[in-house]
Amino acid sequence: MPKSSVTLVDVAKKAGVALVTTSRALNGTGFVSDETRNKVVAAAKALGYSPNLTAKILKGGRTNLLGLVVSNLHSAPIIEVIAAVSLAVKQAGLDLIIYNASTELGVTKQQDIHRVLGSLCEGILLALPTAQEGQLAEFESxxxxVVLLNYWRNQTGLPTVRADNYHGARAAVEHLIGLGHNRIAFITGSSYTGQSHERQRGYQDALKQAGIRPVKGLIVQGDFSQSSGFNAAQQLMALPKPPTAIFAANDSMSFGVMDALKERGLQIPGHVSVIGFDDIPASNHVYPRLSTVRQPLAEISTQAVRLIMRRIRPEAAQPVADDSLIELPSALVIRDSCGPAPTAGLA
Amino acid sequence: MPKSSVTLVDVAKKAGVALVTTSRALNGTGFVSDETRNKVVAAAKALGYSPNLTAKILKGGRTNLLGLVVSNLHSAPIIEVIAAVSLAVKQAGLDLIIYNASTELGVTKQQDIHRVLGSLCEGILLALPTAQEGQLAEFESxxxxVVLLNYWRNQTGLPTVRADNYHGARAAVEHLIGLGHNRIAFITGSSYTGQSHERQRGYQDALKQAGIRPVKGLIVQGDFSQSSGFNAAQQLMALPKPPTAIFAANDSMSFGVMDALKERGLQIPGHVSVIGFDDIPASNHVYPRLSTVRQPLAEISTQAVRLIMRRIRPEAAQPVADDSLIELPSALVIRDSCGPAPTAGLA
DNA sequence: CTGAAAGCGCTTACAG
DNA sequence: CTGAAAGCGCTTACAG
Incomplete structure (x- = not known):
């Protein structure tokens, strides 16, 4: 039984003052003479006192804790989000607790999350791209x-901060078109996050705008994984008229595409151009360095924390009109994986 | 003020029974008639009651919470650890809270971690490879x-579960030697985790055992990052007598090595063999697939959770002799990045 | 500037 | 099977 924690009364006794004075001395609340404070602080230190957070919370005190719920640790963007949220929360002077709600865990009932985080944290950030309506219901009440990060799946009454997937995708495809490509393939991600759909819409509108007739076979189903990108590229390059450029719905799939292309002895971007979406750190390290669309993950995270802070510390926030949906622009990042379309004569 | 949470007394009032009965009915503790229980459950549901975790904790109840502290989210192995620990904790019937103690966050004083997690969790797992003695002191008392995962940096009184880095590295180098290599380079990781040191020791002993004279210039300093692997490989291949095989202290650096080699037009493993350490998921997806040494991260995580569980739920554990240091074997994983040493004649 | 009292929401003995 | 009481460790009014 490691139940031997020292409490405030122990410190009070040792310092020879009342319990309440001890509390005040340690928290800097109310008036305490310097002499008393020093005595108390010394006693606390001598005893190795550390306050019981739960008692504080129960008393209605602020926990200074924010919760972040994530559902897929094996996705590079989520790692960026975690890092950025951690930093933003720190800067706001609070602490962050992360909860892994991976569905692989099976047993994870959304109710648990809410029970645990709900009574511990002052606010909750949800990075749950695949969450269903039912799962969100608990949080809505x-x-x-509660704030949603990068959520696209359904309508929800919860405030949301996310990237503009549509215009980012358009920019990627327009870049390709500008390089002379007109056989441009698209590899989709999993359909259930809604993000892939937005990117596909951008792809299709960019083609239409440029007067390029869409070709059914040039859209291939992927699932955001590197190997699905590999397979999709295999399939595309086996076409009678293969594409000269491939736009994958995320960077991971782009890596798979590059591998498949290299395995066929094809040069990037000499033979085929490749462009991704996300701009995860690895994209700047692969060879050739991947052109892609940058999701403003850091800014999304910062804004989400700001939204929460405005709600839990209204006194410290400047009023803003409406912030129930913030959509941040994605930016084209041009590196080395896209080049001019090979001319027909040489192809 | 979102202070409108329904409490046990609300439920009790609505159900028309005493507070204590409500508690029992909801927790399945003690005797409650089915009729009463049903009434209570119905009332709780109608009111949308959710218990206040902190009050439970304060009463000395179990929190059913374990804490995991990590320090570098941008390392692939740590992600594996998080995933595996999440799963193991779930299976043990508890919940896991993750705390990001990245030093980039600057402000993170170890004291905060301890204060927050210490009063919330029944046990704490520390995946803090770079932690200094002082940082650990707080946890020792x-x-x-508290259990340490993959800690090598210093002596510590805390129970530790980790991978056998030394024999894993030896196996990697012996594999290379078996393929006929005798100019084998080693790229170190950051020195302050202690892991790189162990791997280097394995490298050196394997060479010695095989009667291969160590060459100073063949050991190059890296820092576990992909780009440091890239640079190290550049440096190595610029040597008058470059190595025919490169052992990098982790997989990320191996990727950098591969990139550098490809950029020089060198084939892997035709011209140069490459082997890493960790076996992160990406290693099976790069081209060529990376041979490496597999850290038993999942098992380390499982064992660490088992250790904690034994301490906080002694009744459910079978007694074991000594478990203050568990070292799990690392395993050589042979894939496609290592081949026979090029013969001098052809080189 | 210091202290005695009440109470946060819950559970654990102790009585019926 | 059900209930009244005490108390977990702390903080916030309320009095001196």
Missing amino acids: SKVP | SKVP
Whole structure:
């Protein structure tokens, strides 16, 4: 039984003052003479006192804790989000607790998350791209503020901060078109996050705008994984008229595409151009360096934290009109994986 | 003020029974008639009651929470650890809270971690390869059980579960020697985790055992990052007598090595063999697929959770002799990036 | 500037 | 099977 924690009364006794004075001395609340404070602080230190957070919370005090729920640790963007949220929360002077709600875990009932985080945290950030309506319901009636990050799947009453997938995808495809490509393939991601759909819409509108007739076979189903990108590229390059450029719905699939292309002895971008979406750190390290669309993950995270903070510390926030949906622009990042379309004569 | 949470007394009032009965009915503790239980459950549901975790904790109840502290989200192995620990904790019937103690966050004083996690969790797992003695001191006197994962940096009184880096590295180098290589380079990781040191020791002993004279210039300093692997490989291949095989202290650096080799037009493993350490998921997806040494991260995580569980739920554990240091074997994984040493004649 | 009292929401003995 | 009481460790009014 490691139940031997020292409490405030122990410190009070040792310092020879009242319990309440001890509390004040340690928290810097109210008036305490310097002499008393020093005595108390010394006693606390001598005893190795550390306050019991839960008692504080129960008393209605602020926990200074924010919760972040994530559902897929094996996705590079989510790691960026975690890092950025950690930093933003720190800067706001609070602490962050992360909860892994991976569905692989099976047993994870959304109710658990809410029970645990709901009574511990002052606010909750949800990075749950695949969450279904039912899962969100619990949070919609939550007593603590909740914000959604990069959520596209359904309508929801919850405030949301996300990237503009549509215009980012358009920019990628327009870049390719500008390089002279007109046989441009698209590899989709999993359909259930909604993000892939937005990117596909951007792809299709860019083609239409340029007067390029869409070709059915040039859209291939992927699932955001590197190997699905590999397979999709295999399939595309086996076409009678293979594409000269491939736009994958995320960077991971682009890596798979590059591998498949290299295995066929094809040069990037000499023979085929490749462009991705996300701009994860690895994209700047592969060879050739991947052109892609940058999701403003850091800014999304910062804004989401700002939204939460505005709700839990209204006194420190400047009023803003409407912030129930913030959509941040994605930016084209041009590196080395896209080049001019090979001329027909040489192809 | 979202202070409108329904409490046990609300439920009790609505159900028309005493507070204590409500508690029992909801927790399945003690005797409650089916009729009463049904009434209570119905009332709780109608009110949308969700128990206040902190009050439970304060009463000395179990929190059913374990904490995991990590320090570098941008390392692939740590992600595996998080995933595996999440799963193991789930299977043990508890919940996991993750705390990001990245030093990039600057402000993170170890004390915060301890204060927050210490009063919330029944046990704490520390995946802090770079932690210094001082940082660990706080945890050594902790009232809640603490276990270290993959810690090598210093001596510590804390129970530790880790991979056998030394024999894993030896196996990697012996594999290379078996393929006829005798100019084998080693790229170190950051020195401050202690892991790189162990791997280097394995490298050196394998060479010695085979009667291969160590060459100073064949050991190059890296820092576990992909780009440091790239640079190290550049440097190595610029040597008058470049190596025919490169052993990098982790997989990320191996990727950098491969990129550097490809950029020089060298074939892997035709011209140069490459082997890494970790076996992160990407290693099976790069081209060519990377031979490496597999850290038993999943098993390390499982064992660490088992250690904690034994301490916080002694009744459910079978007694074991000594478990203050568990070292799990690393396994050689042979894929496509290592081949026979090019014969001098052809080189 | 310091202290005695009440209470946060819950559970654990102790009585019926 | 059900209930009244005490108390977990702390903080916030309320009095001196």
